[in-house]
Amino acid sequence: MKHTQAHERSTDLGEAGPTGAGGGRLVGSDRVLAVLKALARHPGGVGLEELTRAIGSPKPTVHRALGALRRAGLADQDVRGRYGLGDEFLRMAFAHHEARPEHLRVRPVLEALAHRFGETAHYAVLDGHEVVYRAKVDPPAGAVRLTSTIGGRNPAHSTAVGKLLLAGRLGTLAEVEAWIGTAPPARRTPRTLCTAAGLHRELTATAAQGYACDDQENETGVNCLALPVFLTSPTMPSGAVSVSALAYRTPLTVLVDALDEIRALLGRLGEPYR
Incomplete structure (x- = not known):
């Protein structure tokens, strides 16, 4: 389930904090995926501050990851400013499961x-x-x-x-x-x-x-x-x-x-x- 590259490291939130299993910091697509996984752990939504602490990355970089996910329909933001999984993510997940x-x-x-x-x-x-x-x-x-x-x-x-x-x-x-x-x-x-x-x-x-x-x-x-x-x-x-x-x-x-x-x-x- 985990893939490691020479210049990128992935991590499971709550286990390795802001760094991956090999000690490297979350970068690029790994950070976006880490944000996506964090959103899945908060079905009621999560604020940017809490999400930033969970990811262990600077607020601007987490915000950019959220922007990429929102543009793809994989994340959404409610009227309270809290973030959650987007309708497109749920559509893909359920369509894949049902098929x-x-x-x-x-x-x-x-x-x-x-x-x-x-x-x-x-x-x-x-x-x-x-x-x-x-x-x-x-x-x-x-x-x-x-x-x-x-x-x-x-x-x-x-x-x-x-x-x-x-x-x-x-x-x-x-x-x-x-x-x-x-x-x-x-x-x-x-x-x-x-x-x-x-x-x-x-x-x-x-x-x-x-x-x-x-x-x-x-x-x-x-x-x-x-x-x-x-x-x-x-x-x-x-x-x-x-x-x-x-x-x-x-x-x-x-x-x-x-x-x-x-x-x-x-x-x-x-x-x-x-």
């Missing part, structure tokens, strides 16, 4: 799962050490719902969809160790698997059984069951479908007991499930 073939194909299955269990159904793909949610359907009723969003991310090692997709890529302990690298995975809850050996055992079991579970490993009080989706290849999953449930409302055992029913719903996609 994705996997989103269109998977959504009816997600709707069926959400209706059947009264819980949230997701479709997610693997992106490095994280999973990205490409589609989400909330249950038709229920006062308590998950806060996940389309385009949102979670660590792969602590989620059912992540472990399912990693199981097809990391077959040995050495591969798991190389994937983890020198920094241990973040411990999201007391149940999160944070060692190479523990994660390897979990991925081995996941590969053998054809599904993955998240037993309150990513968020306390939320469990999840995930199965693979083969939209682009008969052997390599393009992503995973999951049912994410509030543990007090739908225990993990309920989801596991309904595996055959979930597989039958996924069978509507015409895929070779085990």
Whole structure:
């Protein structure tokens, strides 16, 4: 997701401040993109002073970046002088999302799962050490719902969809160790698997059984069951479908007991499930 050039450095706001991962200051297009990302974090709008502090660049340069974004329709300014994402940005984002073939194909299955269990159904793909949610359907009723969003991310090692997709890529302990690298995975809850050996055992079991579970490993009080989706290849999953449930409302055992029913719903996609 991040691209580094010899004369430019990019950064994630809130992590590296005004400089990129390699120490270089934001310049040119990197600054414009940093402003765009900052606007996305403020759906209610943000003032120039606050935006300048968040970017860590001089006010005139941030103002020029905003001008470029406004001319392209990617940013807008309201009557209070606060800036936000423009209509053209939203149009492009939603048009791109709606046109994705996997989103269109998977959504009816997600709707069926959400209706059947009264819980949230997701479709997610693997992106490095994280999973990205490409589609989400909330249950038709229920006062308590998950806060996940389309385009949102979670660590792969602590989620059912992540472990399912990693199981097809990391077959040995050495591969798991190389994937983890020198920094241990973040411990999201007391149940999160944070060692190479523990994660390897979990991925081995996941590969053998054809599904993955998240037993309150990513968020306390939320469990999840995930199965693979083969939209682009008969052997390599393009992503995973999951049912994410509030543990007090739908225990993990309920989801596991309904595996055959979930597989039958996924069978509507015409895929070779085990």
